[in-house]
Amino acid sequence: MNRLLQIIKSCLLRTFNYQGREGRTSYFIFLLFQLVWFCSYLQWFTGPQHEIGLIALLLFILPVFSCGVRRINDAGYSRGVIVLLVVAPYLLFPFLLFPRSRGQNLTGR
Numbered sequence: 001m002n003r004l005l006q007i008i009k010s011c012l013l014r015t016f017n018y019q020g021r022e023g024r025t026s027y028f029i030f031l032l033f034q035l036v037w038f039c040s041y042l043q044w045f046t047g048p049q050h051e052i053g054l055i056a057l058l059l060f061i062l063p064v065f066s067c068g069v070r071r072i073n074d075a076g077y078s079r080g081v082i083v084l085l086v087v088a089p090y091l092l093f094p095f096l097l098f099p100r101s102r103g104q105n106l107t108g109r
Contacts, residue, residue, distance in 0.1 A: 008033050014070070015063045022070035024097055030067050034060060075099075 011022075011030040038060045046052060068085045075098055 004029060004033075011067050012063055015066050018066055018069045019073070020070055021074035022067055023074065024071075024099070027067055027071040028097065031064065034064050 007026045007029050011026065014020075041056055041060075042052070045056075065085065069082055072079070072081050072085065
């Protein structure tokens with residue numbers, strides 16, 4: 001349980017860091033956490049018209065996006081794949097579970 005909290009804390013603290021790498025396990029755990037968090041928010045904290053606050057939406061989107069970008073770096077895909085991450089992050093999900101690229105890549109350092 002402590003390891004899960006460390007992964008979630010690490011990903012949240014690196015929200016504005018788009019360089020480096022993110023492992024498959026960390027990416028998967030963080031994506032599940034964000035999905036549960038956002039579904040809980042929608043269930044219990046939205047208004048009668050199911051409106052979503054801008055701050056809550058940013059607290060959901062920014063960490064998922066930065067974690068996805070780091071995972072793209074780790075998997076060795078080009079930065080152009082980030083467009084797919086913006087348009088449909090859950091379509092890109094299976095590809096980001098592939099193993100990391102071998103050796104150095106230009107974006108992963």
